[in-house]
Amino acid sequence: MSFDAPVENPHRRLPSVDVLLQQMPDALACWGRQQVTVALREELAEIRAQISRDEAPEIDVESIQGKVSARLTRNNSATLKPVINLSGTVLHTNLGRASLPREALDAVVAVAATPSNLEFELETGVRGDRESHIEALVCELTGAEAATAVNNNAAAVLLVLNTLALNREVPVSRGELVEIGGSFRIPEVMQRAGCTLVEVGATNRTHLKDFAKAINSDTALLMKVHASNYQLTGFTSTVPEAELAQLAHEHQMPFVIDLGSGNLVDFTRLGLPPEPTAAEAIALGADLITFSGDKLLGGPQAGLIAGRRDLIAQIKTNPLKRALRLDKMTLAALAEVLKLYRDPDSLVQRLPTLRQLTRSRDDIAAQAERLLPAVKKSLAPAFSVVLAECSSQIGSGALPVETLPSTALKITPCSGADADARQLAQALRLLPLPVIGRLHKTSLWLDLRCLEQEREFIEQLGGLRI
Numbered sequence: 451m452s453f454d455a456p457v458e459n460p461h462r463r464l465p466s467v468d469v470l471l472q473q474m475p476d477a478l479a480c481w482g483r484q485q486v487t488v489a490l491r492e493e494l495a496e497i498r499a500q501i502s503r504d505e506a507p508e509i510d511v512e513s514i515q516g517k518v519s520a521r522l523t524r525n526n527s528a529t530l531k532p533v534i535n536l537s538g539t540v541l542h543t544n545l546g547r548a549s550l551p552r553e554a555l556d557a558v559v560a561v562a563a564t565p566s567n568l569e570f571e572l573e574t575g576v577r578g579d580r581e582s583h584i585e586a587l588v589c590e591l592t593g594a595e596a597a598t599a600v601n602n603n604a605a606a607v608l609l610v611l612n613t614l615a616l617n618r619e620v621p622v623s624r625g626e627l628v629e630i631g632g633s634f635r636i637p638e639v640m641q642r643a644g645c646t647l648v649e650v651g652a653t654n655r656t657h658l659k660d661f662a663k664a665i666n667s668d669t670a671l672l673m674k675v676h677a678s679n680y681q682l683t684g685f686t687s688t689v690p691e692a693e694l695a696q697l698a699h700e701h702q703m704p705f706v707i708d709l710g711s712g713n714l715v716d717f718t719r720l721g722l723p724p725e726p727t728a729a730e731a732i733a734l735g736a737d738l739i740t741f742s743g744d745k746l747l748g749g750p751q752a753g754l755i756a757g758r759r760d761l762i763a764q765i766k767t768n769p770l771k772r773a774l775r776l777d778k779m780t781l782a783a784l785a786e787v788l789k790l791y792r793d794p795d796s797l798v799q800r801l802p803t804l805r806q807l808t809r810s811r812d813d814i815a816a817q818a819e820r821l822l823p824a825v826k827k828s829l830a831p832a833f834s835v836v837l838a839e840c841s842s843q844i845g846s847g848a849l850p851v852e853t854l855p856s857t858a859l860k861i862t863p864c865s866g867a868d869a870d871a872r873q874l875a876q877a878l879r880l881l882p883l884p885v886i887g888r889l890h891k892t893s894l895w896l897d898l899r900c901l902e903q904e905r906e907f908i909e910q911l912g913g914l915r916i
């Protein structure tokens with residue numbers, strides 16, 4: 451028989467939920483009884499599991515309370531949050547594409563916080579059209595007679611085809627049967643829209659006569675898809691828009707262009723690579739164009755459809771339109787972004803997307819020089835940091851082969867190990883304001899083109915866990 455002191459069962463010493471609750475008035479005030487109780491139970495369950503595994507967790511009231519508070523903070527922190535995009539891709543789909551200008555943000559807050567005249571005419575007191583807030587602006591900026599807007603450009607393409615080509619044929623060049631990241635593929639969208647794709651021409655070359663041969667009594671419209679995220683080079687030939695428009699019109703059918711990005715200003719005027727504008731497409735004879743709101747246009751996620759009044763009227767009465775329509779916050783933001791285009795001279799400064807795309811190489815290089823000492827200091831001695839010339843991509847499938855000269859902080863682990871570069875990339879992603887860079891070989895590249903929060907970027911480097 452042993453006379454050792456009896457070993458106290460540690461489970462017994464665990465404070466009860468009630469005792470802990472009583473001693474956490476701050477947490478109760480902040481998170482409410484229900485959440486705190488759940489978090490306490492979860493924490494206690496974890497401690498019991500640790501005890502059963504013969505680990506020795508701290509079980510005093512204070513340390514349990516600390517863990518519960520941390521758990522509550524973690525549970526309630528936003529999963530969707532701002533990041534600093536130093537990836538080198540300006541319009542990064544995974545990072546939310548275009549950033550909105552101040553004017554658009556203010557408009558969103560204003561209409562979201564209170565009732566608004568979304569579908570209500572203040573002068574007459576009768577029901578209004580939610581698109582009245584943007585239609586005239588789109589027409590003014592594109593030269594179209596009428597316009598409508600939906601959730602994104604994929605929805606715009608779907609709606610146009612479903613309205614104008616249901617159970618009918620649509621010839622498209624084999625060189626334009628594109629896939630736009632994720633799951634948007636022209637052939638599959640056409641099928642879901644209820645129309646039959648008729649492939650014409652060859653992958654590299656399509657001629658007007660290919661389209662002419664494909665037209666029959668079942669043909670609903672002719673369509674051109676702007677080759678947004680790839681480029682055909684070499685022995686290639688595409689049919690110019692004006693010729694396709696003429697052919698469609700000879701057969702009394704509409705000519706539709708999916709522009710993809712569809713920008714509203716002459717890019718060459720801004721020193722950017724040329725990209726057809728929406729107004730040019732209308733002028734070349736397109737009866738309808740579709741384009742994104744959050745690519746080169748620099749607005750909120752939306753799909754715009756502009757063109758002939760009778761066709762837009764038909765589209766607006768398609769029951770699918772209701773399922774794809776824009777909400778008030780997006781409409782408010784879109785209207786303000788479109789208004790900025792009325793003053794092309796101030797546009798580049800006011801619209802973040804164009805501001806970032808047109809930032810000069812010198813300006814970026816000067817910022818890089820400014821940041822280098824602080825970044826070097828916070829990463830020494832494990833990493834070396836140098837300035838390196840790099841090429842920013844425009845992104846979102848816009849202008850796929852054109853790049854913009856930029857400067858990056860090129861960070862290389864002194865160990866030369868890949869894993870250390872990857873670990874640094876993760877540590878930067880886990881900062882309060884996550885920093886997203888690009889790994890290339892054994893270095894992490896931070897392209898500074900889109901760095902507008904310079905102070906926040908520097909201030910949080912002290913908290914980097916490497």
Ligand SMILES: *Cc1c(COP(=O)(O)O)cnc(C)c1O
Pocket residue numbers: 602603604605607630634675676677678679708709710711741742743752753846847
């Ligand atoms: C990006 C793109 C789409 C899809 O637009 P979303 O706004 O992303 O839905 C469709 N067609 C083309 C040619 C595109 O470039």
